[in-house]
Amino acid sequence: MLAGVLHQIMSGLATGGIYASVALALVMIYQATHHVNFAQGEMATFSTYIALTFINLGFPYWVALAGAVVISFVIGVTIERVLMRPLANAPVLASVGVFIGLLLIINSMSGFFFDYTIKQFPSPFPDHPMLGGYLSGHELGSTAVTLIVLISVYLFFRHTRLGLAMRAAAFNASSSRLVGVRVGWMLALGWGLAAGIGAIAGCMVAPVVFLDPNMMSGILLYAFAGALLGGIDSPLGAVLGGFAVGVIENLGGAYLVGTELKLTLALIIIVAVLIIKPSGLLGRRVYSRV
Amino acid sequence: MTNLLEAKGLRAAYGETKVLHGLDFAVRQGGVTALLGANGAGKTTTLRAICGIVRTQGEILLGDTRIDGKATEDIVRLGVAHVPEGRGTFMELSVEENLRLGAYTRPARQATEDFGLMFDYFPRLKERYKQQAGTLSGGEQQMLAIARALLLRPRLLLLDEPSFGLAPLIVQEIFRILARIKQDAGVSILLVEQNAAIALEFAEHAYVLETGRIVMAGSSADIGKDEGIRRSYLGY
Numbered sequence: 001m002l003a004g005v006l007h008q009i010m011s012g013l014a015t016g017g018i019y020a021s022v023a024l025a026l027v028m029i030y031q032a033t034h035h036v037n038f039a040q041g042e043m044a045t046f047s048t049y050i051a052l053t054f055i056n057l058g059f060p061y062w063v064a065l066a067g068a069v070v071i072s073f074v075i076g077v078t079i080e081r082v083l084m085r086p087l088a089n090a091p092v093l094a095s096v097g098v099f100i101g102l103l104l105i106i107n108s109m110s111g112f113f114f115d116y117t118i119k120q121f122p123s124p125f126p127d128h129p130m131l132g133g134y135l136s137g138h139e140l141g142s143t144a145v146t147l148i149v150l151i152s153v154y155l156f157f158r159h160t161r162l163g164l165a166m167r168a169a170a171f172n173a174s175s176s177r178l179v180g181v182r183v184g185w186m187l188a189l190g191w192g193l194a195a196g197i198g199a200i201a202g203c204m205v206a207p208v209v210f211l212d213p214n215m216m217s218g219i220l221l222y223a224f225a226g227a228l229l230g231g232i233d234s235p236l237g238a239v240l241g242g243f244a245v246g247v248i249e250n251l252g253g254a255y256l257v258g259t260e261l262k263l264t265l266a267l268i269i270i271v272a273v274l275i276i277k278p279s280g281l282l283g284r285r286v287y288s289r290v
Numbered sequence: 291m292t293n294l295l296e297a298k299g300l301r302a303a304y305g306e307t308k309v310l311h312g313l314d315f316a317v318r319q320g321g322v323t324a325l326l327g328a329n330g331a332g333k334t335t336t337l338r339a340i341c342g343i344v345r346t347q348g349e350i351l352l353g354d355t356r357i358d359g360k361a362t363e364d365i366v367r368l369g370v371a372h373v374p375e376g377r378g379t380f381m382e383l384s385v386e387e388n389l390r391l392g393a394y395t396r397p398a399r400q401a402t403e404d405f406g407l408m409f410d411y412f413p414r415l416k417e418r419y420k421q422q423a424g425t426l427s428g429g430e431q432q433m434l435a436i437a438r439a440l441l442l443r444p445r446l447l448l449l450d451e452p453s454f455g456l457a458p459l460i461v462q463e464i465f466r467i468l469a470r471i472k473q474d475a476g477v478s479i480l481l482v483e484q485n486a487a488i489a490l491e492f493a494e495h496a497y498v499l500e501t502g503r504i505v506m507a508g509s510s511a512d513i514g515k516d517e518g519i520r521r522s523y524l525g526y
Contacts, residue, residue: 161390161394161398164383164387164390164391164394165391165394167382167383167387168380168383168387168391171380171381171382171383172378172379172380172381174343174374174378175374175378175379175380176391177343177361177362177363177366178341178362178366178371178372178374178378178439179366179391179392179394179395179438179442180363180366180367180394180395180442181363181391181394182363183363
């Protein structure tokens with residue numbers, strides 16, 4: 001029994017890492033724009049197809065992944081510059097409309113370019129159990145990749161000048177301009193980074209759930225639940241929330257509601273957080289004196 | 291004496307509401323110029339117009355460069371630092387990060403050297419270095435805003451009501467430090483103040499604004515002596 005629970009927790013952390021990455025991508029755009037990018041999941045799916053295309057062309061796995069990340073970054077920047085930028089001062093509903101439009105368009109583009117059949121996606125990690133059978137090679141490897149991504153993003157925001165400028169632009173655009181930060185480009189960079197993180201998350205989850213144009217729709221929901229649970233304006237909260245949702249989902253699925261109702265758990269978490277603590281567990285606590 | 295900044299026929303509006311109706315003024319190289327006037331006279335808007343935050347018509351020259359119509363970021367990069375109304379603190383970031391942002395456009399090594407200078411002017415910022423900036427008192431935030439602006443190594447420093455909401459003793463302290471900065475840094479200053487007495491003492495030249503028009507210009511001494519102007523526009 002205990003070994004079973006431990007196993008569920010470990011593999012919950014592995015999927016939770018994917019949710020954490022996507023949640024982080026959501027939070028990055030939310031912090032800068034106060035909008036949730038509903039198309040984040042479809043963008044990640046599209047990126048995964050790009051990686052698969054490279055792999056099929058004969059590129060080594062990691063080169064294909066890097067290529068997909070770079071192209072996704074460019075796509076993310078372009079979407080912000082071309083589609084979101086003109087709406088910077090538009091009402092919320094206009095942005096929501098664009099997000100939903102993007103979701104549908106990118107989803108259809110995935111199907112159009114790469115067809116709707118379910119495809120296998122390779123894993124670069126060994127295909128045998130590890131850590132005494134608690135985790136598969138892919139689970140362990142993808143968790144490691146996720147952690148590396150999350151730590152790199154943290155270090156980037158914390159310790160680089162550009163990262164600081166991006167945070168500043170998200171918090172206080174007008175003051176940022178007054179110190180010479182090009183706020184518009186910071187937003188575009190945020191979109192690029194979010195798209196790149198999504199690409200990695202897509203490639204890490206695809207070997208498990210298989211690749212089709214709707215691959216990320218459920219994952220986006222879990223990620224959103226994670227982001228809300230941790231606090232939609234807190235990157236650290238979103239990451240912890242993502243991991244927590246992964247574990248809750250796995251334990252709940254195994255012992256509580258069964259696999260059919262797992263997605264319902266995500267919705268229950270979303271509703272519960274909104275009712276009980278709308279700012280999330282680590283939501284923003286800004287102290288200000290007047 | 292040459293002018294660092296010159297505005298000719300400067301107009302500005304927020305949407306349909308016209309706020310500035312054709313101002314002509316100049317800030318002299320190395321000097322302090324004050325913009326005085328009652329609430330709503332257009333002082334803050336004038337500073338915002340110089341920085342390209344509001345849409346303007348007319349000509350603004352920084353040295354020989356026309357800066358009207360340029361983006362705020364580009365004007366800032368030409369050496370215009372603006373301490374905005376309300377101090378513009380990055381509340382969520384630490385004091386250190388606020389200062390680093392001030393030096394954002396400059397090479398990191400140079401900036402770190404300047405940090406020492408800022409701590410010399412504002413020892414309190416050193417004590418609060420790792421603290422979240424939102425927890426600072428109003429006076430400390432004003433000091434932080436001035437330090438952030440100076441870290442840009444500006445040619446022109448725009449100060450929007452540094453005395454706003456502060457206790458008289460703190461105001462005195464801030465102006466004492468500003469006097470030192472004026473001597474050391476060789477920066478030209480355009481000061482907007484409601485507190486005309488303190489502004490006239492600090493500035494060499496002043497303009498008096500009333501509802502978007504300049505009603506008087508001259509040396510601080512002359513304006514301070516003019517009983518009529520003092521009573522009608524400066525309120526002391």
